[in-house]
Amino acid sequence: MCAASMDAAAIAAAVDIIDMRVIDISQEVFACRVYPGDPVPARQTLMSMENGDGYNLSAFSMCAHNGTHVDAPAHFIREGRTIEQMPLEVFVGPCYVWRGCGDVGAAEAAAVLQAAQGVQRILLAGDVTVMAAGARVFAAAGTKLLGNESQTVGPEDAPMEVHRILLSAGICLLEGIVLTGVEAGEYLLSAAPLNLTGCEGAPCRAILMKE
Numbered sequence: 001m002c003a004a005s006m007d008a009a010a011i012a013a014a015v016d017i018i019d020m021r022v023i024d025i026s027q028e029v030f031a032c033r034v035y036p037g038d039p040v041p042a043r044q045t046l047m048s049m050e051n052g053d054g055y056n057l058s059a060f061s062m063c064a065h066n067g068t069h070v071d072a073p074a075h076f077i078r079e080g081r082t083i084e085q086m087p088l089e090v091f092v093g094p095c096y097v098w099r100g101c102g103d104v105g106a107a108e109a110a111a112v113l114q115a116a117q118g119v120q121r122i123l124l125a126g127d128v129t130v131m132a133a134g135a136r137v138f139a140a141a142g143t144k145l146l147g148n149e150s151q152t153v154g155p156e157d158a159p160m161e162v163h164r165i166l167l168s169a170g171i172c173l174l175e176g177i178v179l180t181g182v183e184a185g186e187y188l189l190s191a192a193p194l195n196l197t198g199c200e201g202a203p204c205r206a207i208l209m210k211e
Contacts, residue, residue, distance in 0.1 A: 023208040026177070026178065027068045040066070045058055068205070069176055074200040083201065083202045095123055098112045123189070126149070132154075174204070192204060
């Protein structure tokens with residue numbers, strides 16, 4: 001392909017991106033929801049122009065599972081893959097937003113998959129809780145990524161079983177997303193986590209895109 005053709009193709013791709021609607025589905029970090037018992041994100045001002053310094057400089061501390069974040073298998077699976085070992089394409093690609101309420105058991109999970117029509121990244125909108133039976137259906141279907149608005153997939157007071165079912169199947173979890181006002185349907189998801197070597201989870205800036 002000649003240089004002129006490549007330039008034209010690049011311009012066309014840029015126009016396509018500009019025409020897409022971008023929806024932020026991430027929590028603001030310092031005001032985010034926190035799983036009970038986890039540390040709260042905190043910001044420290046190291047240098048401040050208000051105080052006469054020549055520049056502003058901040059430091060912050062947080063749990064890998066604060067706010068909108070990704071769980072890798074190592075979160076609950078011994079010798080499971082850590083964040084940097086997960087392929088980035090898992091976090092970027094077509095996804096399906098399903099809106100519901102209540103427990104997601106086997107029947108509900110099957111309905112979600114039927115609505116998604118083969119899309120392997122599923123985001124669950126609303127006050128829903130994935131139960132063990134539903135988790136097994138998602139795992140058997142080869143789901144790549146499962147997202148939810150709660151700070152944890154599964155019952156908040158007993159999340160371990162659901163995590164183990166999903167993570168042992170290689171499913172990445174995108175927790176703490178914000179889908180208020182997002183209609184059900186197919187979108188393009190970008191939710192790449194920070195590259196934190198050896199960590200079982202990581203914060204991310206998750207967005208949806210749609211023409």
